[in-house]
Amino acid sequence: MKAPGFQKWFAKLTLLNQPQRLRVLAALRPAAGLAEVVGLLTVIRAADRRCPRCASPSWHRHGHANDLQRYRCRECGRTYNDLSGTPLARLRLRGKWLDYLQALLASRPVRAAAGEVGVHRNTAFRWRHRFLDRVKHDRPARLSGIVEADEMFLLESQKGARKLGRPARKRGGAARRRGISRELDCILVARDRGGQTIDAVTGRGALSARQLTRHLLPKLDPKALLVTDSNAAYRAFSRQHGIAHEAVNLRAGVRVRAGASGAIHVQNVNAYHHRFRDWLARFHGVASRYLPNYLGWRWALDGGRINTVEQLLRIAIGVINTER
Structure with missing residues (x-):
C-alpha cells in the first residue's frame, strides 16, 4: 500500500x-x-x-x-x-511461535495450547517436541558438594504408536507384575544442594551400576559426596570409581542422619520426583520415547530457571549443527 x-x-x-x-x-x-x-x-x-x-x-x-x-x-x-x-528449520507459522512458547511456559496440554494459539492439535504436538529438542540437553556441566541421587519409575507407555509391541492397556492400566519389572521406565535424577539437577531415562527395569557409570559419572565431580538410598547399584558404582558415598536406610525408617559434611538425606531429590509427577499428571500420560523431552521441560521450569519466551527460544535453537 x-x-x-x-x-x-x-x-x-x-x-x-x-x-x-x-x-x-x-x-x-x-x-x-x-x-x-x-x-x-x-x-x-x-x-x-x-x-x-x-x-x-x-x-x-x-x-x-x-x-x-x-x-x-x-x-x-x-x-x-x-x-x-536447528530443530526449528522449515517450521511454518512463525508469527505464532511466541504465543506457543508462552503456552509452553504455562505447561499447557496440547489441545489447550492449540486452541489458544490457533493451530491444529497435531501442529501443537509437533511444535512441542521441536522446541524441546535442545531444551533437554540444557544441563549443568557438573554436580558438586553433596549430591543426592535416586530413581523413580513410570509405567512404560506407547501412547500414539500405530503398532503396539504388547497387548493394549485400557486408560493406561497397570503393570502385570508387582514391584520393579521390565514394564517400568527407570528415571535417574541426581541433584546437588545448590539445586543443579541432571536426569536420564536409563532404560526398563531396575537401575544398574553400569547405567550409573554411563549417565551419572560424566556429570559427577570426583570430590563430590554421593548420597543415596540403600540400593546396591549405588554402592557398587561408588566402589568401582572411588567415589565417596553415604546411604540412608529408608526401609528402616531412617530419613535423615548427621554426617561429617552435612545432613545425609535424599529429600531434595525425592521432592523433585514429587514435583515432576504432579506436573506430568496434567498431560494424562506421555509416551516413553518422549520422556527425555518432558524431563528437560520440567527442569527448565523448575525454580523459575526459564521464565521468558526469549530465554526458551534461545535454548530451542541452540548452536547450529556442524558437519565435521
Whole structure:
C-alpha cells in the first residue's frame, strides 16, 4: 500500500467500534509476532553466526526468503538462514511461535495450547517436541558438594504408536507384575544442594551400576559426596570409581542422619520426583520415547530457571549443527 492510501486508512481506525478493533488486532497479531520472532533470531545469532556445513564465521548477506535473511558462506558457498541446522528449520507459522512458547511456559496440554494459539492439535504436538529438542540437553556441566541421587519409575507407555509391541492397556492400566519389572521406565535424577539437577531415562527395569557409570559419572565431580538410598547399584558404582558415598536406610525408617559434611538425606531429590509427577499428571500420560523431552521441560521450569519466551527460544535453537 502506498503512503497516501495508508494515511487515509490509518485515519479511519478511530471510527471503528470495539468488535472491529479486536478483529483488526487479531489480524495484525501474526504479522507483529513474525517481526518479533525475526528480530529475536537476528539478535540471538548475531554474536556467533556460523555456516552449518563448515562452521566458518565468514559470511555475507544473500537476499531474503520466507521472511528470513539468508547468508552465503565465504568458505564453502553454502547458503543458510538463522534457523538452518536447528530443530526449528522449515517450521511454518512463525508469527505464532511466541504465543506457543508462552503456552509452553504455562505447561499447557496440547489441545489447550492449540486452541489458544490457533493451530491444529497435531501442529501443537509437533511444535512441542521441536522446541524441546535442545531444551533437554540444557544441563549443568557438573554436580558438586553433596549430591543426592535416586530413581523413580513410570509405567512404560506407547501412547500414539500405530503398532503396539504388547497387548493394549485400557486408560493406561497397570503393570502385570508387582514391584520393579521390565514394564517400568527407570528415571535417574541426581541433584546437588545448590539445586543443579541432571536426569536420564536409563532404560526398563531396575537401575544398574553400569547405567550409573554411563549417565551419572560424566556429570559427577570426583570430590563430590554421593548420597543415596540403600540400593546396591549405588554402592557398587561408588566402589568401582572411588567415589565417596553415604546411604540412608529408608526401609528402616531412617530419613535423615548427621554426617561429617552435612545432613545425609535424599529429600531434595525425592521432592523433585514429587514435583515432576504432579506436573506430568496434567498431560494424562506421555509416551516413553518422549520422556527425555518432558524431563528437560520440567527442569527448565523448575525454580523459575526459564521464565521468558526469549530465554526458551534461545535454548530451542541452540548452536547450529556442524558437519565435521
